């Protein structure tokens with residue numbers, strides 16, 4: 140029997156191999172670079188044009204990021220109107236010259252942060268082409284994520300710093316201008332050589348190839364004579380499998396390492412000061428965190444992970460993160476764990492963050508809630524309680540938009556953040572309610588194993604969840620991701636009929652759910668009545684030792700459901716819908732009944 144194609148069999152992804160050499164002028168804060176890109180078209184389509192991101196162009200007055208920040212209701216306080224006030228020597232830009240395809244000069248057009256290129260000859264399905272260009276860039280004063288001289292005094296935080304090919308997938312090109320957030324790029328190899336004055340230490344999202352020549356520690360051995368600061372060194376990094384490349388440089392970085400048993404080597408780059416005193420405690424804590432994360436979310440596949448002081452908060456890059464360092468211990472651990480978990484949800488499971496921000500930020504938030512509770516020794520099954528609270532306040536704010544909204548198109552930053560981080564985290568925690576927490580653990584491990592080093596989308600995740608649970612789950616995403624409909628179940632009335640009890644249940648809001656109804660008896664015992672949701676075509680395994688009875692299906696078309704149980708009402712102390720609180724019921728005041 141012929142196999143019907145699964146999403147994996149039909150799956151393809153583009154491949155890019157970068158080779159870049161850049162020379163840094165630390166006086167003018169400019170770069171001179173050249174880039175060769177080997178592009179493999181694994182799509183079934185013939186490509187006639189190609190697009191690059193030129194992210195530094197966002198940091199000029201009156202550009203899209205500037206205007207958006209000055210017109211949105213709740214601008215990011217790191218941006219505000221700061222771009223509009225940049226001087227010529229503070230703005231960012233990329234100037235492209237000598238762009239060619241297999242030796243033939245190409246015509247191109249720069250439109251804000253997008254370089255539009257008409258190819259000299261099309262790239263056929265399965266075809267390969269070599270694109271070369273030179274670029275001269277000015278590194279902006281740090282406004283958002285990347286730039287020079289961040290507020291903690293890190294010289295260069297070099298994220299989104301090079302002409303970066305746009306993503307092309309089954310939905311076509313993703314040449315989104317840089318407005319605020321979220322990145323998506325094809326997988327490939329990065330071979331990057333950075334030449335900079337020898338008093339700088341570079342940390343990057345790649346392995347230092349010429350460690351023997353210049354190495355970390357080189358600077359420690361050598362007391363650098365200030366008059367030799369003009370001399371330069373070239374740092375050569377390779378990352379064999381990544382979708383981005385970040386680096387940071389500072390003369391005062393110290394470098395510390397620690398080995399996770401059966402895991403990666405962790406590297407820490409930061410400026411030593413009173414404000415960064417808690418960094419000394421970070422290595423041991425992250426060893427514990429990585430062991431937990433490897434067990435619960437899939438094995439971290441690289442040999443190294445770099446925690447680098449820089450940037451303007453916390454931001455994830457392949458096998459690395461840039462975080463600000465002047466923090467108390469809880470905040471430092473919190474940001475380091477969150478960004479490290481992005482190595483799973485974004486770094487290795489490279490979803491299109493613009494459309495699936497909730498699979499990136501939401502899954503990371505869910506996983507970091509569990510990891511942080513583990514680190515703190517908290518074991519109360521309520522690790523994600525704060526994410527539910529944030530989701531409920533989004534609902535009451537009236538500003539909620541569907542999670543399927545493109546990250547840049549939300550009306551407010553508030554609605555984006557609550558959707559991506561909080562409602563995204565709830566999407567997973569609530570999936571645990573639907574399929575059982577043990578099954579959810581398997582889903583996350585299967586998802587990682589099946590989609591690592593690829594670009595999974597929502598349907599890919601749903602299919603893994605469905606196959607692992609043997610349940611139909613598409614309806615859940617139709618409601619939870621594509622709409623702002625809500626959940627509210629109620630115990631309407633409880634009646635005694637001879638030796639039995641009738642519990643009248645009501646679905647008040649549109650989203651249907653299976654129901655865990657717990658009866659607390661006066662003798663101290665508990666019993667679970669599980670009401671499956673018809674469209675799920677299945678039900679979860681018992682999650683605890685409590686006796687459980689599976690009742691008839693509740694269909695989504697039916698607002699009401701009468702549950703008759705063979706228990707005398709006199710023996711019932713109380714009744715509650717979902718005491719686990721994993722179902723995001725927006726009004727829990729009607730979820731319980733107390734027999735007085």
Ligand SMILES: [Zn+2]
Pocket residue numbers: 477481499500503
């Ligand atoms: Zn994040």
